[in-house]
Amino acid sequence: MRLRLAAVAAVAILLGACATIPVTERDARVIEVIDRFNTVEPSDFITQSGVPFLFNDQVLYAESDLVAILDRLREGGLVIAPRVIANDPARPASADARFDVQVFHDRLPPDARFVTVPSNAGDVTLILAGEANRLPMLVGLVRGRL
Amino acid sequence: MKLLFLVLFALAAAGLQAQDATIVYLAGDVDVRTEGGASFAADFGDELDSGDRVITRRTGEAELELTTGGTVNVGRDTVFIIGSTTGPTGEPTSRVAAAVGSFSFRFSAAVGNEPRIGSTTSVAGVRGTEVRVYVGSDGTTRYEVLEGLVEIEDAARSVTLGPEQAIEITPGAGVGPANVFAFLEQPIDYGVWNAGLVDGFLADPLPSLRGIAAEMQDLLDEIRRRAPEVEALLALSAEESGRLDEIEKADGLEARQEYFRDTVMPARRAARAAFVDFRFVVLSALSLDQHIFSRLAAEMEAWAFFDPDTGLIDEFRSELAAIRSQYEAVVVPWLVPSDLPWRF
Numbered sequence: 001m002r003l004r005l006a007a008v009a010a011v012a013i014l015l016g017a018c019a020t021i022p023v024t025e026r027d028a029r030v031i032e033v034i035d036r037f038n039t040v041e042p043s044d045f046i047t048q049s050g051v052p053f054l055f056n057d058q059v060l061y062a063e064s065d066l067v068a069i070l071d072r073l074r075e076g077g078l079v080i081a082p083r084v085i086a087n088d089p090a091r092p093a094s095a096d097a098r099f100d101v102q103v104f105h106d107r108l109p110p111d112a113r114f115v116t117v118p119s120n121a122g123d124v125t126l127i128l129a130g131e132a133n134r135l136p137m138l139v140g141l142v143r144g145r146l
Numbered sequence: 147m148k149l150l151f152l153v154l155f156a157l158a159a160a161g162l163q164a165q166d167a168t169i170v171y172l173a174g175d176v177d178v179r180t181e182g183g184a185s186f187a188a189d190f191g192d193e194l195d196s197g198d199r200v201i202t203r204r205t206g207e208a209e210l211e212l213t214t215g216g217t218v219n220v221g222r223d224t225v226f227i228i229g230s231t232t233g234p235t236g237e238p239t240s241r242v243a244a245a246v247g248s249f250s251f252r253f254s255a256a257v258g259n260e261p262r263i264g265s266t267t268s269v270a271g272v273r274g275t276e277v278r279v280y281v282g283s284d285g286t287t288r289y290e291v292l293e294g295l296v297e298i299e300d301a302a303r304s305v306t307l308g309p310e311q312a313i314e315i316t317p318g319a320g321v322g323p324a325n326v327f328a329f330l331e332q333p334i335d336y337g338v339w340n341a342g343l344v345d346g347f348l349a350d351p352l353p354s355l356r357g358i359a360a361e362m363q364d365l366l367d368e369i370r371r372r373a374p375e376v377e378a379l380l381a382l383s384a385e386e387s388g389r390l391d392e393i394e395k396a397d398g399l400e401a402r403q404e405y406f407r408d409t410v411m412p413a414r415r416a417a418r419a420a421f422v423d424f425r426f427v428v429l430s431a432l433s434l435d436q437h438i439f440s441r442l443a444a445e446m447e448a449w450a451f452f453d454p455d456t457g458l459i460d461e462f463r464s465e466l467a468a469i470r471s472q473y474e475a476v477v478v479p480w481l482v483p484s485d486l487p488w489r490f
Contacts, residue, residue, distance in 0.1 A: 052486070052488060055448070056444070056447040058441075058443045058447060059436070059440055059486075060440060060441065060444055061437065061486075061487055062225075062246070063203060063204050063223075064204055064223045065283070065437075065441045065444065068283075068341075068441075068445075069444050072449065073448050076448065076449075076451055076452060077452075098470065099481065100436065100440075100486060103483045103488075106483070107483075121451050121452045143451065143454060
């Protein structure tokens, strides 16, 4: 009986912990977003993304601009590998960053993460923040490691 | 930046904002970003002031009635700025522009105080007009005149368009009669037109960048030239307001009220008028950076994503960084973080 109670308590604690971990920190959910990025048309992927969007050091404010850039990357053949190298909390922009880039970083919500993943253009950093469709939202894509 | 916050708050609180437009129709996703930086979903009947921006998303459209007369239909995917300026005889005149996207304008008043219309890089005067304006992601502005006359100006010269005439003005290229052409009455497909402009930019990016940089330089020069006058008027307004307590203490409440009416309010009105006009230029520079430079630079970064060290991208980055460093020094001190849109 005691053993059964302990097992139930352990499951409850585990479920509780899962419920409080943001989706941006769950690698399995991140990989689902990567899968959508690689396979879904950019005009549909936009529901999993959001503006402002940081692309390298450019902040895009219009959804149509973001779709155009994602289209351009798709045409160029960008494929992101479904493997997480690092999943770290988001950090502030460097002190010499432009005003718009600093504001972008300053306004990232507390669950924002910098997730480094491999791609056929080298390692890229995905900036994930918030949640849509029970998955993290992609709000930035930066070449290399942030 | 803190000073700017206080100025915006003080001038708004002083009740000096004049309603310049009203939202009379909405469809889809439309936001309003006020001069003071507040942002909210647009609604029927919302009153808009100089310095406010209407931002339509991919599915959004809005119709505005301008207080000075005229109806504006703001198309999808458009950043639309409402401003005001002082006309040749001192009367307030609306000044409306798209930073990117499209709008149409129809003047509806019998007697004219027609607004100035255009983009962040081009301005036109209108006379009894129905006109469509498209602003591409490379800063190109296209005017199509359906009725009346439109006079498009740049620093060097002007050109007048009549019905069924159109013109496309490329940043930095100036206007001229040779650019005028006849057009079909059906509206163009903005997305197709804009994609063509971006492809044209990518085929030869540096001349386009230099043209837009020249337009930004003009805005930066105007901000530099006008900032001292605006700062002086704001300081005078603050100084006059600050004397009210002293006057009341010395000469009583009636003297305070008289001073407020005869001295403080005119000073505030003058500061407000100068600031609103100035702020339109600041927001034009901001919009040029946000919607033209950023989009084109992102296109270049996407193009070079697999090979980021080509000579062309280095040259592009270097020239863009040069103009943006001036932007950071001249424009950013007049911005607050809430001038930048945010929602996800």
